[in-house]
Amino acid sequence: MPYLHLHTNIEVEDIDGLLRDLSAETAEALGKPESYVMVHGSDRQAMRFAGNDAPLAFIELKSLGLGTDRTGVLSARLCNLLQQRLGIDPSRIYIEFAASERAMWGWDRGTF
Numbered sequence: 001m002p003y004l005h006l007h008t009n010i011e012v013e014d015i016d017g018l019l020r021d022l023s024a025e026t027a028e029a030l031g032k033p034e035s036y037v038m039v040h041g042s043d044r045q046a047m048r049f050a051g052n053d054a055p056l057a058f059i060e061l062k063s064l065g066l067g068t069d070r071t072g073v074l075s076a077r078l079c080n081l082l083q084q085r086l087g088i089d090p091s092r093i094y095i096e097f098a099a100s101e102r103a104m105w106g107w108d109r110g111t112f
Contacts, residue, residue: 001038
């Protein structure tokens, strides 16, 4: 049940294409079926980092069983993708990783 939410202050011309890429990258990096991955994109947000409004991104990634052994790889892969697709310098990207307990995520009238 990975959930990824991208926040950025730039306008993303092909948001659907970017979300497709983020979904596939997240599934592959986590070793989970893409059928469980949910992605959400919020572009053109009022955001500043390091005192200026140069292109930036904040990613929230939540997943069941997300261990610290995967966060470094995920950070590199997601930063590389945003740099390639949007031109955002990786030093202007923050990522918040969160692991959840199965009983704390609802789905299909139950929990995981």
